[in-house]
Amino acid sequence: MTLHLIPPAPKPDDPPNSRAKRASKPADMVQCPRCGGREVMETVIGAMIQARKLKGGTRQIICVGCMMKGERVVLG
Ligand SMILES: [Zn+2]
Numbered sequence: 110m111t112l113h114l115i116p117p118a119p120k121p122d123d124p125p126n127s128r129a130k131r132a133s134k135p136a137d138m139v140q141c142p143r144c145g146g147r148e149v150m151e152t153v154i155g156a157m158i159q160a161r162k163l164k165g166g167t168r169q170i171i172c173v174g175c176m177m178k179g180e181r182v183v184l185g
Contacts, residue, residue: 139170143182146174 134140140147149170156166175182 139184141172141175141182141184143180144172144174144178146172148173149184150176 134147138147139149141149150173152169152171153163153166154169156163158164170184172182172184
């Protein structure tokens with residue numbers, strides 16, 4: 110007797126392209142143009158510290174994924 114694998118039937122409420130729809134993003138969401146990552150961090154250059162708070166300085170948004178690879182991609 111031979112065993113046959115039967116592929117599971119697709120669920121009617123989960124069409125194949127639903128993953129792509131879930132991956133879509135609102136227009137204002139930050140996304141790295143180089144790697145497509147959405148994890149970012151904010152850096153502050155040249156700030157003063159007064160009463161344990163940062164004052165002034167230039168703030169930049171940098172992609173975390175690219176930073177881990179040694180590249181500095183500024184998103185805003
Ligand atoms: Zn990136």
